[in-house]
Amino acid sequence: MKIMGVGNAAREHAIAEALERSEHHPKIFWLAEIRNPGIFGICKRTGGDFTLSKTTEPEKVANYAERWRVDFVIIGPEEPNFHGVPDELEKRGIPCVGASKDLAMIEMSKADMRRLQWEYGIKGKLLFKTFKSSQDAYIVLERYSDTLTWLQNVALKPARQAGGKGVKVVEDQQLYLHDEKQRFKSRHADWLEDYMKSYSDIDDKILVEEKVWGPEYTLQCFTDGKSVKGMPLVQDNKHAHEFDIGTETGGMGSISGPDFNLPFITKEEYDESLEIVKSLVQAIQDKTGKSYHGIVAGQMMLTEIEGPTIIEMYSRFGDPEALNVLSTLKTDFIDICLAILDGELSKLNIEFDKKATVVKAIAPKGYPDYRELAKNHPVFIDEKEIEREGCKLYWGSADLSEDGKILSAGSRLVEILAIADDMQEASRMVDNCIPYVKLLDGWGLFYRSDIGSYELLSKRIDVANRVRRLYHYRREKGILGKRIDWLPKVGKTDPVALLKNELSKSKGDG
Amino acid sequence: MKEKCGVIGAYSFEDIDISKILVRGLESLQHRGQESWGIAVFGYGAFKKLGLVLEDPEDYYNIDKMRGNVGIGHVRYSTKGGTTIENAHPIEIGKSFFISHNGTIANFDELLNKVSKENTILSSVTDTELIGIRLKQLYNRNKDWHTSFKILSRELSGSYSLVMLTEKGELLAARDERGFRPLCIGYQEDTKTYLIVSESCALDSIGANLVRDVKPGELVKIDKNGLSTFMFCDNENHSHCPFEYTYFAHPSSYLEGINVYLARSRIGAELAKKYQLEGDVIIPVPDSARPAARGFSVESKIPFEEGLMKDRYRKRGSLRSFIEPIQKRREEIVKKISAVRAVVNGKNVIVVDDSIVRGTSSLVIADILRKAGAKKISFVITFPPIRYPCYAGIDFPTQEELIAYRFCKDKDDLNYINEMIAFALNVDFVGYNDIEGLSKAIGFPPGEFCFSCVTGDYSCLKCTPKFKSREEMKG
Numbered sequence: 001m002k003i004m005g006v007g008n009a010a011r012e013h014a015i016a017e018a019l020e021r022s023e024h025h026p027k028i029f030w031l032a033e034i035r036n037p038g039i040f041g042i043c044k045r046t047g048g049d050f051t052l053s054k055t056t057e058p059e060k061v062a063n064y065a066e067r068w069r070v071d072f073v074i075i076g077p078e079e080p081n082f083h084g085v086p087d088e089l090e091k092r093g094i095p096c097v098g099a100s101k102d103l104a105m106i107e108m109s110k111a112d113m114r115r116l117q118w119e120y121g122i123k124g125k126l127l128f129k130t131f132k133s134s135q136d137a138y139i140v141l142e143r144y145s146d147t148l149t150w151l152q153n154v155a156l157k158p159a160r161q162a163g164g165k166g167v168k169v170v171e172d173q174q175l176y177l178h179d180e181k182q183r184f185k186s187r188h189a190d191w192l193e194d195y196m197k198s199y200s201d202i203d204d205k206i207l208v209e210e211k212v213w214g215p216e217y218t219l220q221c222f223t224d225g226k227s228v229k230g231m232p233l234v235q236d237n238k239h240a241h242e243f244d245i246g247t248e249t250g251g252m253g254s255i256s257g258p259d260f261n262l263p264f265i266t267k268e269e270y271d272e273s274l275e276i277v278k279s280l281v282q283a284i285q286d287k288t289g290k291s292y293h294g295i296v297a298g299q300m301m302l303t304e305i306e307g308p309t310i311i312e313m314y315s316r317f318g319d320p321e322a323l324n325v326l327s328t329l330k331t332d333f334i335d336i337c338l339a340i341l342d343g344e345l346s347k348l349n350i351e352f353d354k355k356a357t358v359v360k361a362i363a364p365k366g367y368p369d370y371r372e373l374a375k376n377h378p379v380f381i382d383e384k385e386i387e388r389e390g391c392k393l394y395w396g397s398a399d400l401s402e403d404g405k406i407l408s409a410g411s412r413l414v415e416i417l418a419i420a421d422d423m424q425e426a427s428r429m430v431d432n433c434i435p436y437v438k439l440l441d442g443w444g445l446f447y448r449s450d451i452g453s454y455e456l457l458s459k460r461i462d463v464a465n466r467v468r469r470l471y472h473y474r475r476e477k478g479i480l481g482k483r484i485d486w487l488p489k490v491g492k493t494d495p496v497a498l499l500k501n502e503l504s505k506s507k508g509d510g
Numbered sequence: 511m512k513e514k515c516g517v518i519g520a521y522s523f524e525d526i527d528i529s530k531i532l533v534r535g536l537e538s539l540q541h542r543g544q545e546s547w548g549i550a551v552f553g554y555g556a557f558k559k560l561g562l563v564l565e566d567p568e569d570y571y572n573i574d575k576m577r578g579n580v581g582i583g584h585v586r587y588s589t590k591g592g593t594t595i596e597n598a599h600p601i602e603i604g605k606s607f608f609i610s611h612n613g614t615i616a617n618f619d620e621l622l623n624k625v626s627k628e629n630t631i632l633s634s635v636t637d638t639e640l641i642g643i644r645l646k647q648l649y650n651r652n653k654d655w656h657t658s659f660k661i662l663s664r665e666l667s668g669s670y671s672l673v674m675l676t677e678k679g680e681l682l683a684a685r686d687e688r689g690f691r692p693l694c695i696g697y698q699e700d701t702k703t704y705l706i707v708s709e710s711c712a713l714d715s716i717g718a719n720l721v722r723d724v725k726p727g728e729l730v731k732i733d734k735n736g737l738s739t740f741m742f743c744d745n746e747n748h749s750h751c752p753f754e755y756t757y758f759a760h761p762s763s764y765l766e767g768i769n770v771y772l773a774r775s776r777i778g779a780e781l782a783k784k785y786q787l788e789g790d791v792i793i794p795v796p797d798s799a800r801p802a803a804r805g806f807s808v809e810s811k812i813p814f815e816e817g818l819m820k821d822r823y824r825k826r827g828s829l830r831s832f833i834e835p836i837q838k839r840r841e842e843i844v845k846k847i848s849a850v851r852a853v854v855n856g857k858n859v860i861v862v863d864d865s866i867v868r869g870t871s872s873l874v875i876a877d878i879l880r881k882a883g884a885k886k887i888s889f890v891i892t893f894p895p896i897r898y899p900c901y902a903g904i905d906f907p908t909q910e911e912l913i914a915y916r917f918c919k920d921k922d923d924l925n926y927i928n929e930m931i932a933f934a935l936n937v938d939f940v941g942y943n944d945i946e947g948l949s950k951a952i953g954f955p956p957g958e959f960c961f962s963c964v965t966g967d968y969s970c971l972k973c974t975p976k977f978k979s980r981e982e983m984k985g
Contacts, residue, residue, distance in 0.1 A: 169699065176534055243697075243722055245737065
């Protein structure tokens with residue numbers, strides 16, 4: 001069997017490794033933009049091939065798939081989906097595990113995803129507004145700045161998926177900082193408008209959502225369009241520094257297990273979250289008339305206002321979340337891919353090891369704000385020692401040059417995974433491996449030792465309990481999902497009704 | 511020189527007026543110092559005033575002019591030196607290097623000799639200035655804060671929680687290797703502001719999250735690259751101040767991960783078990799003893815009532831008496847406490863107080879309660895008998911002024927001390943806490959605390975201090 005993968009991060013390394021483990025003993029081929037040493041090694045070992053190519057050009061990707069005569073293609077990152085790579089492959093009769101362009105809209109346009117959710121009445125919604133310019137956004141934010149409405153405490157986001165960057169939460173709750181917070185809002189709106197100039201594929205530029213708080217988690221699922229099967233819950237840690245401080249990154253590490261769920265999420269909440277993801281998959285299929293076969297994931301948060309709530313959707317595995325689930329997957333990954341492609345996922349029993357996993361990313365200093373500084377440092381890793389500690393190394397943003405040297409490529413360099421009976425043990429195992437990753441020119445590296453620690457986990461449990469009490473109370477009183485705003489001279493208003501009204505009007509216009 | 515104080519440092523990665531955050535934090539650290547306050551903002555120098563934070567409406571205008579993204583602040587209550595504007599923090603060392611300090615230097619003269627070998631300095635230097643000058647000497651030689659602190663920590667004995675603002679606009683914070691005084695790190699998400707504060711209660715009022723405590727012996731540096739930390743001394747043995755838990759800190763604060771309110775409540779419950787007292791009503795001495803009195807009441811099932819009221823609407827009525835520098839003013843504040851006759855008249859009253867230092871306020875309270883008709887008065891004290899001066903940052907008076915020393919000298923038998931103090935205060939019973947009971951209720955083994963004011967054993971300070979008279983201390 002021949003399989004081709006697309007993408008070059010640690011997530012794709014984990015996918016390649018899961019494919020390699022299969023009883024089908026496939027030859028693995030890969031298309032990537034930098035030469036990831038891990039994936040490169042797997043391709044060579046299995047008798048496949050590795051080529052550097054742009055991965056967002058459907059023609060190019062399909063050409064390689066045809067040339068290598070692969071049985072199917074699996075897409076790692078989101079951008080190839082947004083650019084229609086799966087569509088082109090299918091047009092040429094090559095099966096592809098990956099969401100086609102129209103379906104990937106649930107990830108690419110955060111605004112359209114929200115509209116879809118409101119239109120189909122799917123749970124876990126947030127109030128939102130979209131804007132085409134920062135000026136428009138600011139006028140609205142300014143108008144409501146002194147009133148008790150949801151527009152006081154907001155998350156300002158790029159309306160399009162932009163690699164997890166550019167989200168700013170502004171909580172205008174301290175009166176003494178009111179002017180500053182107003183300034184932040186307008187400045188970030190300007191920044192977003194500028195940032196979104198490089199993307200011409202969607203109309204909306206700025207998304208403003210109500211601010212929520214609570215523990216976040218990722219629910220990744222396999223789907224063949226008919227059934228949606230959930231994987232173990234994973235939590236990613238976005239902040240650059242210990243105890244959730246510093247800039248938000250693509251993810252500094254993730255935890256899962258030991259028993260399918262996370263210690264701070266209940267079985268009931270897992271089931272509700274899965275229901276929400278299923279409904280969204282059905283809604284987008286209904287809207288586009290296409291069948292979704294690939295990976296879909298909900299980046300969720302437990303909130304006081306709605307319970308399990310969608311923050312964003314992924315049309316692929318999360319990075320680093322993919323490592324947690326693929327490393328404990330007991331069922332043959334290729335069997336799953338085939339079931340997805342044949343539409344027979346419901347017949348397959350998918351099993352995972354009942355273990356805790358901890359993944360920690362190691363990044364060169366400079367990441368994420370000054371990536372140029374983090375680039376081009378020679379890397380040395382003692383893989384034998386890492387193996388001896390019982391951990392697994394996944395290469396991320398690292399480039400293997402022709403002469404065998406490995407250079408850092410600016411983002412998270414490697415991710416190290418440990419599997420153990422409990423999370424603290426797995427966390428300690430990863431920490432033991434840190435000294436084996438070095439940059440030969442002495443440039444510094446950083447990672448987060450607190451991921452998987454008792455202290456951080458206790459914090460998460462505490463936050464989850466507080467949110468749970470609130471949303472359970474709302475549910476008992478029958479006011480889950482209800483909001484009330486207060487406008488001067490108008491009085492009590494229902495922002496949910498206003499939003500629904502607005503959405504149905506704009507539909508009529510369109 | 512002065513310091514049992516509150517410190518704050520803040521560094522924002524957004525364009526924000528840090529002075530607003532600093533004064534907000536200082537307002538909620540006011541219980542740590544009422545004599546003077548000040549802030550220093552990078553690029554603007556320092557602004558200092560006597561009295562309470564923003565007491566004078568003019569202050570708002572002055573603060574508003576200080577625009578910058580990094581700064582430090584301080585509220586002061588003196589252990590050494592008088593209450594003058596010169597002694598207010600932050601103190602400028604050389605040009606544009608500012609330092610704020612909470613703690614006391616125990617080997618002042620020794621360090622003074624060392625420093626004056628390299629620079630001529632005025633003899634009237636305060637201990638904070640001395641630390642600052644020494645640090646600058648070390649930094650100029652080593653060009654590295656980590657090494658400088660390594661050396662300083664060996665030369666210095668005493669307690670110090672420091673925040674510093676450097677000429678380059680870096681924010682530094684350091685906590686002595688024993689962790690005498692508290693210091694913690696906070697973060698405000700949307701303004702991307704890192705905070706270093708004496709107590710976590712300031713973070714709550716700023717709207718920031720408590721990240722963690724600064725570890726004993728840790729140096730924290732915040733600059734444009736974010737937060738980095740170094741251990742300049744790794745000492746397994748800690749000497750946290752138990753007085754923080756019983757009196758000093760704000761009940762909402764977390765010190766070393768332990769909430770002060772709950773600790774006080776447990777202390778009260780432990781005391782109820784220790785002294786199985788009979789009584790009609792439990793009343794706290796406002797305000798710091800209230801959680802302990804509640805804990806005592808729940809454990810003993812004797813009802814809790816507010817039998818003493820502090821008149822917080824009168825001028826100075828809501829201030830804390832213990833940290834007032836002048837005895838007359840101290841008594842004035844104590845006298846603003848009145849008894850609720852309806853609660854205490856004809857009753858067997860158990861009064862819970864945090865500590866007895868000079869005994870002034872206890873005498874006044876016993877007198878007030880008697881006049882209000884209390885039948886029998888018992889005092890339960892959450893802190894063990896204080897018989898030795900503090901050289902780690904609390905302004906206890908000279909040994910002669912400490913009531914437990916005056917009446918009991920070096921006798922260690924607790925029952926004897928209880929009886930003597932009951933006699934001295936002219937009340938029916940006094941029940942002090944002991945070291946074991948207090949440590950257990952807070953939640954650490956006794957070895958994690960500094961009890962030098964109880965035992966007279968100053969070994970955790972690395973030196974045996976010469977007891978000085980009050981006049982010498984206050985210079």
